[in-house]
Amino acid sequence: MNQANELKDTLNLPQTNFPMRANAVEREPERLKHWEEIELYDLVQKKNASGDTFVLHDGPPFTNGDVHVGTALNKTLKDSILRYKAARGYRTPYIPGWDCHGLPIEHKVTKKLRKEKADLDALSVRKSCAEFSASFIETQRSQFKRLGVLADWSREYRTMHPSYEAEILRTFASFVDQGLVYRSKKPVYWSIPCRTALAEAEIEYQDHVSPSVFVRFKIIDEDHESYVVIWTTTPWTLPANLAIAVHPREHYIEIKHGGKSYWVAEKLADSLIDTLDLAGATKGARKAGSDLCHWKTQHPFIDRLSPILTAEYVTMESGTGCVHIAPGHGLDDYLTGKEHGLDVYCPLSDSGCYEDDGMIPSELVGVSVLEKATGCPANDEVIRILESTSSLLAKQSHHHQYPHCWRSKTPVVFRAMDQWFVALDKDELRSRCIDAIEDVSFTPDWGRNRIRGFLESRPDWCISRQRSWGVPIPVFYDEEGEPLLSTELINFLANRIEKEGTDAWFSLSEEELLKGFDLPSEWKGKTLTKGTDTLDVWIDSGCSHRSVLKNLDDLVWPADLYLEGSDQHRGWFQSSLWTGMIAYDHAPYKRILTHGFVVDGDGRKISKSDGKPQTADSYIKKYGADVLRLWVCSEDFRRDIPLSDEILGQVVRSYRTLRNTLKFQLGTLHDFDPNNHLVPVEDLDLIDRWALFKTAELIEDVTRAFDAYEIHKAVQLINRFCSGVLSSTYHDVIKDRLYTLHAGDPKRRSSQTAIYLIFDSLVRLLGPLTPFTADEGWSFLQSGESFSTDPLLLQSWPQAHPSWLDSEIVADAEIILKLKESHINESLENLRSEKKIGQSLDAEVEIRFPSTETIAEVLSRRSLDLAEFFIVSSVVLIADDNEPKITVSAKHASGIRCPRSWRWVPQLVSVEPWGEVSPRCADVLSRNS
RNA sequence: GGGCUCAUAGCUCAGUUGGUUAGAGCACCGUGUUGAUAACGCGGGGGUCGGUGGUUCGAGUCCACCUGGGCCCA
Secondary structure, X not given: OOHHHHHHOXXXXXXXXXXXXXXXXXXXXXXXXXXXXXXXXXXXXXXXXXXXXXXXXXXXXXXXXXXXXXHHHHHHHHHHHHHHHHHOOOEOOOOOEEEOOOHHHHHHHHHHHHHOOOOOOHHHHHHHHHHHHHHHHHHHHHHHHHOOOOOOHHHOEEXXXXXXXXXXXXXXXXXXXXXOEEEEEEEEEEEOOOOEEEOHHHEEEEEEEEEEEEEEEEEOOOOOOEEEEEEEOOHHHHHHOOEEEEOOOOEEEEEEEOXXXXXXXXXXXXXXXXXOOOOOOXXXXXXXXXXXXXXXXXXXXXXXXXXXXXXXXXXXXXXXXXXXXXXXXXXXXXXXXXXXXXXXXXXXXXXXXXOXXXXXXXXXXXXXXXXXXOEOHHHHHHHHXXXXXXXXXXXXXXXXXXXXXXOOOXXXXXXXXXXEXXXXXXXXXXXXXXXXXXXXXXXXXXXXXXXXXXXXXXXXXXXXXXXXXXXXXXXXXXXXXXXXXXXXXXXXXXXXXXXXXXXXXXXXXXXXXXXXXXXXXXXXXXXXEEOOOEEOHHHHHHOHHHHHHHOOOOOOOOEOEEEEEHHXXXXXXXHHHHHHHHHHOOOOEOEEEEEOXXXXXXXXXXXXXXXXXXXXXXXXXXHOHHHHHHHHHHOOOOOOEEOOHHHHHHHHHHHHHHXXXXXXXXXXXXOOOHHHHOOOHHHOOHHXXXXXXXXXXXXXXXXXXXXXXXXXXXXXXXXXXXXXHHHHHHHHHHHHHHHHOOOOOHHHHHHXXXXXXXXXXXXXXXXXXXXXXXXXXHHHHHHOOOOOOOOHHHOXXXXXXXXXXXXXXXXXXXXXXXXXXXXXXXXXXHHHHOOOOOOHHHEEEEEEEOOOOOOHXXXXXXXXOHHHHHOOOEEEEEEOOOOOOOXXXXXXXXXXXXXXXXXXXXXXXXXXXXXXXXXXXXXXXXXXX
């Protein structure tokens, strides 16, 4: 071994077992296991038992697949905020939940059962759905845990649990009790062969050829024959026509031909003259749609008037600009009809045949609207009638995409059916909701505006679904179809379902269900039939505040925070608000925080077809949880959140920087025992006080960022601190003293004290962001081991002692460092590019300054510290009033280089057995021996 | 088509009530070090703030319109 190597062994170089590489994929699960073993969640709750309560109420993810990366983002934000709040001393009970019911699961399960040719009755489907949901709860729970989500998994809620279902029914009972629930017709997709209502997701669009007909409606009270011309591709809906819609701001024009007038949209007039074969037609009067709307027309073959209305959705792309309205056969028609007080008229039976209601022409009664290979009988018959009444102006074939039933593959029809609704305007409910929103805090603040828009515009809430996988609407019907809906009965059934689950509704007979309930006298003796509808699943999740917050003693209502994606303004935030207002006349939350959606590197939505992984697990398996979490926390989640390989690569690099910073600091503390070596802050060296000052600023800034839910700012602040304050400045300056001074030198202990305090703060700040790495660093600080029995999460949020924040004390350091940045580095760099020096210790610096210069005093006072700040061998100060301002010149240091400290000194001294070193090193070496 | 919303260097983000040559970290290029080395230091290039027009002595920062993206509807 040569002399240099031997001398190197006399230095106090960093030593630590803290691994440079996280190896997160393998090592994070070990930490999770450790946390579970020590029951970390419970320990945290116990520690903060007497603290103020902060309840973040979990929005339940849907249990139909692996955890999506967007869901991981949501849960990460929740976990980070809770970890922060816990560190601040809040009691943070967190009950995770699962949304179990709903069509996507029922659809998937039904598909599977059909393939297996298994039973498709409600109970069988429900059983399979429950199993399906339960299995994904298991999957998702383990994936959330892997992400580091800390929660009370033993008390998780699931919307399919009997006790939860009972609360759904009690919520429904409160609706009924307040007289909000009513029955009305609404059009739904209907599959005639399957005799069932279909949801959007059960619709398949297929190419289809429909007859397209142009039909004239005679305008009444006109002195000559005038007509409005409509166009439709579903002639069979004409018997249910109740109105004609025009666009209020488009213009309509009178086409004169053969002594008759035909009103159509001006923009379509020319093509219609052609289509309707009105050769020689002339154009007459012109009116805005809004001017037509008081007109009344005569239905072509039914004794009924069809008034003209206006509707915004009328387009000028095809047809006549005059739209046939049948409120029982289309959603737009239905809404327009509602707006204008029309009936939801639908003369169709379950089997898709016209019913004899006294209005339907006799030749149509019993005719089926179902399309078969041979055509559609109803269309044919209606067209025949139109021809016979001379109402048909033209007939063509129209190729388009038309909705088909996923099971029978036949075209579906829109058909109005009895549904249950919640009246939202009764007792000022809607305006009370809108008022309640004013008392809720929103992040970002436009959230209030957005939810208000939904509250104002939504029609009455249709809460019935013709599905099996959900909570049944507990209603009975008599022989006439009159419903028995009573608060007492619903509450009675809720108690029963709490014990037996909602399957009881499907498996028990009416008699068994009603056993023990005292029916109102007018219902006694009637034959009752239970309903088959289920409740809209938004009621399920919408009463979680009731089922969870109200029912668990240690939680509070309303919640302090709801935190979900911005799509929930329309969804969960809204449904929870309605149920909260109806049952308790108060919003169930104090604050709503929303995040955007994960998009790709180009800002476009991520879709399965891109082939890029979308599950959280696929990222965790590659990067580990901390990197994924750091990505989440680096992004401004209020807008769209981009995710790409490039972005993750950047996160990985900043993670490595963090990790390396921790590793270096731990290394410098290898011989530091805080119990014996800690130096009082007041006695710390200037540079160390400066570093503590910057740390105190960091703590303040990061705390402010967390309190404002601007987590990405916290990450940016920490990144900048690690590179700007620590790596390039503080660590760089103190390396010399840490390495070369005697282990117990006061200057060295001073810096170690600061590093110890900084590390302690830094690791606490990182706790909510990268909990695995932060806990690992904390353990190493405590014990030099990977795991500690006193984990980081049980520590408080860092707090700078007031003594750290003495800006007067550190003012000198700020001035010196500024000079280094503005003058010293530049002259050293010049010297380096001239190949005169390599490392900065090879240089000496001369500073000339006029005594009037403001920093003259500082430089003089700190003359002995300057070489260390600048990391050069020596600094010469020359007060020179001939200089107009400060000038810095650097040159190669004179003297001889100490092989131990690498500083250039006037002369070396000899120390056995190491040979010649600088006097300072000689002193250290002799004290070591 | 409608409601809400977003748009600053290659990437992630700062830019306070409109005011001097628009900032940071990362990346990139050059370079030093080899005693933080699958590290670290120093130096440098790079944006006119999505576009157009307006208000103003002056706009990334206010207004209008347009383009593109997102969420929710239709």
